[in-house]
Amino acid sequence: MNTPSEFALSRRDLLKLGAGSASVIAIPTAMADVPGAREPARAPVVEKVNFRVNGKKQSLQLDTRVTLLDALREHLQLTGTKKGCDHGQCGACTVIVDGRRINACLTLAVMHKGAEITTIEGLGSPDDLHPMQAAFVKHDGYQCGYCTPGQICSAVSVLQEIKDGIPSHVTGDLQAGATLSAEEIRERMSGNICRCGAYSNIVDAIEDVGGKRA
Numbered sequence: 207m208n209t210p211s212e213f214a215l216s217r218r219d220l221l222k223l224g225a226g227s228a229s230v231i232a233i234p235t236a237m238a239d240v241p242g243a244r245e246p247a248r249a250p251v252v253e254k255v256n257f258r259v260n261g262k263k264q265s266l267q268l269d270t271r272v273t274l275l276d277a278l279r280e281h282l283q284l285t286g287t288k289k290g291c292d293h294g295q296c297g298a299c300t301v302i303v304d305g306r307r308i309n310a311c312l313t314l315a316v317m318h319k320g321a322e323i324t325t326i327e328g329l330g331s332p333d334d335l336h337p338m339q340a341a342f343v344k345h346d347g348y349q350c351g352y353c354t355p356g357q358i359c360s361a362v363s364v365l366q367e368i369k370d371g372i373p374s375h376v377t378g379d380l381q382a383g384a385t386l387s388a389e390e391i392r393e394r395m396s397g398n399i400c401r402c403g404a405y406s407n408i409v410d411a412i413e414d415v416g417g418k419r420a
Contacts, residue, residue: 253267
């Protein structure tokens with residue numbers, strides 16, 4: 207049977223047509239295996255978060271994915287708490303939550319509803335320094351100063367931990383609890399990195415406040 211010339215296809219044209227048809231069929235099938243590929247964009251989940259920061263009640267409407275660090279810096283403008291590595295490795299974002307020091311970059315704000323939060327701004331002011339702040343100045347416990355807010359918040363908590371008898375990895379007698387020593391301080395402060403290397407001065411400042419030095 208003869209095919210009319212207007213409907214004639216060369217072998218090359220036929221192969222191209224077949225390949226194109228297969229691609230059209232395969233693309234939707236492949237996309238169906240991609241999670242959420244056909245789902246419409248979802249609006250962020252927002253929750254009301256109430257807590258006390260530096261003694262003041264705060265109420266924020268926050269995306270549930272917002273970290274405590276970003277809530278403090280971006281929403282409350284408490285920029286003393288620094289964003290360093292943003293992975294919990296440097297300690298620059300250390301704040302005190304319900305009496306315990308934590309890395310604010312590793313926790314979500316919505317996890318701390320009703321909490322009592324203290325940042326470097328809540329420890330003291332330029333006219334009324336916290337004893338630990340004054341000791342850091344006295345012993346030159348900082349150089350560039352970027353890590354200093356986290357260092358000071360952590361140092362205040364370290365003294366409280368020792369006072370409460372909470373042991374560390376270098377505590378010799380777990381029953382008796384910890385005592386103030388340079389070794390204890392270095393171990394407990396090891397999560398706070400000072401890229402300027404002011405470690406010995408930081409230890410001196412903490413010992414001073416802890417009462418070991420005159």
